[in-house]
Amino acid sequence: xxxxxxxxxxxxxxxxxxxxxxxxxxxxxxxxxxxxxxxxxxxxxxxxxxxxxxxxxxxxxxxxxxxxxxxxxxxxxxxxxxxxxxxxxxxxxxxxxxxxxxxxxxxxxxxxxx
Amino acid sequence: xxxxxxxxxxxxxxxxxxxxxxxxxxxxxxxxxxxxxxxxxxxxxxxxxxxxxxxxxxxxxxxxxxxxxxxxxxxxxxxxxxxxxxxxxxxxxxxxxxxxxxxxxxxxxxxxxxxxxxxxxxxxxxxxxxxxxxxxxxxxxxxxxxxxxxxxxxxxxxxxxxxxxxxxxxxxxxxxxxxxxxxxxxxxxxxxxxxxxxxxxxxxxxxxxxxxxxxxxxx
Numbered sequence: 001x002x003x004x005x006x007x008x009x010x011x012x013x014x015x016x017x018x019x020x021x022x023x024x025x026x027x028x029x030x031x032x033x034x035x036x037x038x039x040x041x042x043x044x045x046x047x048x049x050x051x052x053x054x055x056x057x058x059x060x061x062x063x064x065x066x067x068x069x070x071x072x073x074x075x076x077x078x079x080x081x082x083x084x085x086x087x088x089x090x091x092x093x094x095x096x097x098x099x100x101x102x103x104x105x106x107x108x109x110x111x112x113x114x
Numbered sequence: 115x116x117x118x119x120x121x122x123x124x125x126x127x128x129x130x131x132x133x134x135x136x137x138x139x140x141x142x143x144x145x146x147x148x149x150x151x152x153x154x155x156x157x158x159x160x161x162x163x164x165x166x167x168x169x170x171x172x173x174x175x176x177x178x179x180x181x182x183x184x185x186x187x188x189x190x191x192x193x194x195x196x197x198x199x200x201x202x203x204x205x206x207x208x209x210x211x212x213x214x215x216x217x218x219x220x221x222x223x224x225x226x227x228x229x230x231x232x233x234x235x236x237x238x239x240x241x242x243x244x245x246x247x248x249x250x251x252x253x254x255x256x257x258x259x260x261x262x263x264x265x266x267x268x269x270x271x272x273x274x275x276x277x278x279x280x281x282x283x284x285x286x287x288x289x290x291x292x293x294x295x296x297x298x299x300x301x302x303x304x305x306x307x308x309x310x311x312x313x314x315x316x317x318x319x320x321x322x323x324x325x326x327x328x329x330x331x332x333x
Binding site for chain 2: 093095099100101103104105107108109
């Protein structure tokens with residue numbers, strides 16, 4: 001008997017496959033990015049349909065149940081994604097600032113020479 | 115070109131013209147850095163006699179000040195005075211700053227914590243003052259006062275990374291780290307708009323940044 005959590009997992013997985021496909025069709029994702037997110041979503045769907053697949057891993061890591069493992073993996077993924085986004089954002093902020101300041105000074109120097 | 119005033123401005127078309135005219139009485143050139151204004155700040159400042167450096171988008175006070183000071187050093191200024199564009203600082207105080215620069219590297223103005231300073235600013239300033247003393251060993255009154263002057267020769271040692279309101283605190287941290295000679299002088303201030311300038315959130319960010327600079331030794 002399939003549980004509510006499993007249904008949620010399957011729906012989430014299919015939703016992710018659809019969104020990744022849309023991004024690919026809009027040329028926002030490269031084929032590699034589309035492939036990565038589709039595989040990840042497929043893994044979510046499979047693990048929701050067949051949660052016993054991870055039983056050996058769950059037992060080895062001494063988790064009480066598979067859901068605990070998913071939650072921990074989910075948090076780790078979120079923190080990594082957050083760190084990555086923060087790094088990119090900071091790098092872009094510094095580059096934008098340098099560019100805007102350089103353009104302002106160059107324009108002012110050019111105006112001065114006139 | 116001996117002395118230059120650098121004034122970062124954003125949407126200050128109402129006051130910038132009068133300020134530039136008054137400041138020109140005391141310095142050789144005024145550089146106004148228009149930090150992404152949506153109004154006529156640049157035109158008003160230019161009409162009054164300032165030289166304009168314009169950011170295509172708003173970057174923040176620290177970034178605007180850095181642009182202005184970089185430009186001033188390219189123009190071979192020997193003394194740089196930095197001040198606000200909202201009429202809070204009195205141009206007639208400029209000679210006091212320039213006079214002190216004969217024997218000190220940096221001159222920092224301080225406002226009296228009298229009845230004219232909004233309560234929130236007073237409390238916030240005290241907290242940041244305490245943080246400066248504990249973290250950098252410098253007893254600086256009114257650490258957030260933007261009316262300052264320094265010699266061009268020490269600008270590279272002072273040159274900050276903060277793009278926002280943390281610039282004032284970062285300057286103090288750098289004065290401590292580079293062991294620059296500094297002095298403070300009292301200035302008159304007018305608070306036209308109680309809600310302009312640094313907010314409580316900015317204050318929290320400033321203190322957080324100060325702790326970060328100290329712990330990570332990143333300045």
